[in-house]
Amino acid sequence: MAKITLDLAHTYFSNPQRDEDYALLPLKMDFEDGGAYALLGPSGCGKSTMLNIISGLVRPSHGTVNFGGRDVTALSPQQRNIAQVFQFPVIYDTMTVAENLAFPLKNRGVAPDRIRQRVGRIAEMLELSGQLDQRAAGLAADAKQKISLGRGLVREDVSAVLFDEPLTVIDPHLKWQLRRKLKQIHRELKLTLVYVTHDQVEALTFADQVVVMTRGKAVQMGDASELFERPRHTFVGHFIGSPGMNFLPARGTGSGIEVAGQALAAPRAALAQLEAFKVGVRPEYVQLAQQGQPGAMPAVVTQVQDVGTFSLISANVGTGASEVRVRARVAEEVSWPGVGETVWLNLFSEHTCYYRDEELIP
Numbered sequence: 369m370a371k372i373t374l375d376l377a378h379t380y381f382s383n384p385q386r387d388e389d390y391a392l393l394p395l396k397m398d399f400e401d402g403g404a405y406a407l408l409g410p411s412g413c414g415k416s417t418m419l420n421i422i423s424g425l426v427r428p429s430h431g432t433v434n435f436g437g438r439d440v441t442a443l444s445p446q447q448r449n450i451a452q453v454f455q456f457p458v459i460y461d462t463m464t465v466a467e468n469l470a471f472p473l474k475n476r477g478v479a480p481d482r483i484r485q486r487v488g489r490i491a492e493m494l495e496l497s498g499q500l501d502q503r504a505a506g507l508a509a510d511a512k513q514k515i516s517l518g519r520g521l522v523r524e525d526v527s528a529v530l531f532d533e534p535l536t537v538i539d540p541h542l543k544w545q546l547r548r549k550l551k552q553i554h555r556e557l558k559l560t561l562v563y564v565t566h567d568q569v570e571a572l573t574f575a576d577q578v579v580v581m582t583r584g585k586a587v588q589m590g591d592a593s594e595l596f597e598r599p600r601h602t603f604v605g606h607f608i609g610s611p612g613m614n615f616l617p618a619r620g621t622g623s624g625i626e627v628a629g630q631a632l633a634a635p636r637a638a639l640a641q642l643e644a645f646k647v648g649v650r651p652e653y654v655q656l657a658q659q660g661q662p663g664a665m666p667a668v669v670t671q672v673q674d675v676g677t678f679s680l681i682s683a684n685v686g687t688g689a690s691e692v693r694v695r696a697r698v699a700e701e702v703s704w705p706g707v708g709e710t711v712w713l714n715l716f717s718e719h720t721c722y723y724r725d726e727e728l729i730p
């Protein structure tokens with residue numbers, strides 16, 4: 369195992385002209401030895417490219433990949449000692465489950481006793497013990513993918529295990545179990561794991577550190593609480609959370625600020641001097657206020673949705689061109705005015721974030 373350091377950019381074009389020609393814009397990133405990481409972002413943001421660059425399946429067009437301080441940029445996945453699990457099962461149908469799990473170890477000349485031990489342990493972790501002697505051919509897609517996961521995890525000496533959306537073929541109920549299982553396996557085996565997904569729940573359940581990506585850029589690496597409380601980029605605010613963060617256009621007026629067309633006192637003195645910025649507030653932190661309370665803004669309720677354990681309220685703040693929809697997530701028992709009524713909202717607290725050019729103002 370080793371710390372993985374990326375200092376690179378990647379384009380699939382031979383003559384890149386613009387930022388859009390890069391699958392990965394210049395980035396520097398460390399994956400600590402033994403950490404559980406997720407690469408999270410929408411389709412096409414560069415997750416698989418980053419994973420394949422770590423594994424050695426893709427060579428970066430610029431820069432280097434280091435494992436434990438050693439430059440491995442020119443090395444193959446085998447030479448880098450990487451295990452990779454793909455979206456669809458990669459197993460040998462004619463072999464038994466045990467033979468499939470043992471394969472990566474046999475290949476490396478591991479002693480039979482050790483192989484038996486390790487295969488037994490991995491099978492137990494993945495609840496495959498009862499099927500060890502069964503031929504893989506007869507198994508359902510779920511079980512086959514579990515074997516793939518097991519083959520990825522069976523070696524103890526790998527630099528890292530990389531997963532590319534490995535739960536796509538898994539039935540939703542089992543998916544939930546396997547996500548937790550992988551987390552538990554990580555704690556027990558202490559391997560470095562990097563997991564690609566576009567599903568925030570999957571990323572946040574599995575990983576200690578989540579790298580949020582958009583359009584070739586890794587915009588933030590952080591744990592669940594950092595990504596939720598202090599999104600460093602508006603994209604992270606949008607992408608993490610359900611629903612995502614509210615953003616309201618604002619500007620400094622010298623003596624105060626104007627948010628969605630309404631004049632307010634500046635919650636931070638420096639904001640009064642900014643030409644343009646955004647106020648970011650999570651639906652969980654939007655509060656009902658009284659008219660005339662400092663920071664309170666009037667809003668017209670447009671929708672009230674009962675979402676089980678909470679209600680999701682949509683309300684419009686401002687009028688005409690300044691109108692912005694704000695969503696609030698409130699406990700079921702809190703009574704809110706109905707559609708069409710005016711409410712007063714307070715968007716300002718220690719949880720409120722401010723953004724300039726989409727980046728968090730520290």
Ligand SMILES: Nc1ncnc2c1ncn2[C@@H]1O[C@H](COP(=O)(O)OP(=O)(O)OP(=O)(O)O)[C@@H](O)[C@H]1O
Nearest residue numbers: 380390391409410411412413414415416417418566
């Ligand atoms: N082999 C390739 N040749 C040319 N362009 C590619 C190649 N592979 C990926 N791309 C482009 O690079 C960008 C990043 O793709 P990548 O597959 O890394 O994203 P992703 O986040 O993994 O998306 P997905 O979740 O859909 O797999 C996309 O614009 C994609 O079209």
